[in-house]
Amino acid sequence: xxxxxxxxxxxxxxxxxxxxxxxxxxxxxxxxxxxxxxxxxxxxxxxxxxxxxxxxxxxxxxxxxxxxxxxxxxxxxxxxxxxxxxxxxxxxxxxxxxxxxxxxxxxxxxxxxxxxxxxxxxxxxxxxxx
Numbered sequence: 001x002x003x004x005x006x007x008x009x010x011x012x013x014x015x016x017x018x019x020x021x022x023x024x025x026x027x028x029x030x031x032x033x034x035x036x037x038x039x040x041x042x043x044x045x046x047x048x049x050x051x052x053x054x055x056x057x058x059x060x061x062x063x064x065x066x067x068x069x070x071x072x073x074x075x076x077x078x079x080x081x082x083x084x085x086x087x088x089x090x091x092x093x094x095x096x097x098x099x100x101x102x103x104x105x106x107x108x109x110x111x112x113x114x115x116x117x118x119x120x121x122x123x124x125x126x127x128x129x130x
Contacts (some may be wrong), residue, residue, distance in 0.1 A: 042091040052097055054105050063115040066100045071095050 054064045075095035087094060093101075 038119055043093050046092050047101065050102060051105060054102055058097075058106075058112070058115070061112075061114065061116055062107070063117045064102070064106050065117070068099055068106070071098045071102065075099065 042089065050067070057066070058064045072095075080091065082094060092098075098126050
């Protein structure tokens with residue numbers, strides 16, 4: 001709902017600023033800028049999600065290092081690094097940023113012994129997926 005409200009707000013603002021006689025190029029640039037602004041909020045939401053995800057797994061006794069492994073795996077699956085334009089219109093932060101953020105967060109966590117890195121239940125789920 002929040003994102004929808006923001007989108008409508010930007011659309012109304014664009015209609016106020018741009019008149020009916022605005023060129024198609026002006027309208028296109030306006031659309032791209034609006035998308036970039038809205039996608040930035042989405043990227044911030046993803047960063048927040050990463051932060052809470054790491055804290056949650058740590059709090060229940062699971063090693064948060066799996067977060068780094070996950071983003072490193074996604075990065076390896078990428079065919080190439082995204083361009084600046086692709087980053088601008090992306091709804092997610094780039095993998096290298098997420099790896100760096102998660103690594104910094106984990107380094108700031110207090111030491112905790114006996115964090116689980118694997119379990120028989122996890123292995124069962126992996127086997128079922130295969």
